[in-house]
């Protein structure tokens with residue numbers, strides 16, 4: 001008899017990289033996640049734990065590699081519509097509605113799911129039973145956290161993305177958190193936890209993200225720093241586009257962010273940009289090459305605005 005094939009992973013991160021603010025935060029991550037798995041993400045501040053969760057939630061797209069859910073790329077529109085219904089996201093921003101009661105705060109989310117009846121038991125389990133009908137503005141930080149956890153239970157989706165779930169919880173709260181994670185996994189649920197604090201999760205996989213040091217500034221950063229809100233960089237493919245952009249007044253436009261992930265390939269100005277601004281006032285433009293959505297392109301940064309800044313003369 002042929003040996004049984006292991007089931008395919010529910011989620012597969014295949015050589016995934018992710019950029020934020022034109023900076024590579026995650027690089028070449030490979031993880032297979034099966035039903036019932038917990039993955040604990042650790043790493044220094046800024047190492048990319050939240051970015052990892054955001055990418056799984058579909059808020060950031062991978063700049064390389066792919067995230068497959070049941071073998072399908074989560075960034076495909078048809079797949080994402082289905083995939084996002086699997087997710088339960090808990091972040092440091094708690095989205096607690098202060099004017100609603102504790103019960104209403106959970107029921108509201110449950111109703112959006114088309115479910116009912118789970119809110120009160122979830123609130124009881126999280127130790128907030130006697131506060132059920134209090135306005136949420138009365139809650140302490142730890143109680144708000146418990147309320148968020150009650151929402152997880154009431155909504156009851158299979159993939160939990162938990163960003164610092166134990167922050168503000170007391171020892172009993174942490175035990176409850178550990179308990180509900182264990183119970184969720186027993187039902188085949190998947191849990192991703194980004195944390196600095198120890199949380200006991202049996203047989204959890206762990207991924208420690210390397211510390212990221214801020215890269216040297218690119219030309220675009222430099223100009224943005226100097227110009228603040230009025231900084232503009234314009235994405236033009238050739239000189240005629242550049243001229244057309246100038247005529248449309250693009251130079252005074254607010255910061256125009258390139259659409260989609262952007263990987264800076266070269267920055268010929270990097271070393272000399274600072275002195276260059278000061279010593280070459282007639283410089284017309286400078287360019288940064290990048291790849292966006294698989295195609296190579298170029299940002300031409302127009303320095304005319306900078307020349308008008310007295311600080312740089």
Ligand SMILES: Nc1ncnc2c1ncn2[C@@H]1O[C@H](COP(=O)(O)OP(=O)(O)OP(=O)(O)O)[C@@H](O)[C@H]1O
Pocket residue numbers: 020021025043044045046047048049050051052194212
């Ligand atoms: N809104 C944002 N826009 C651009 N870059 C960001 C944004 N938020 C975070 N970053 C950058 O992304 C990188 C990773 O940040 P992230 O929040 O994922 O780290 P983290 O490991 O969760 O950190 P912490 O332990 O402090 O919560 C950092 O270099 C940070 O500066």
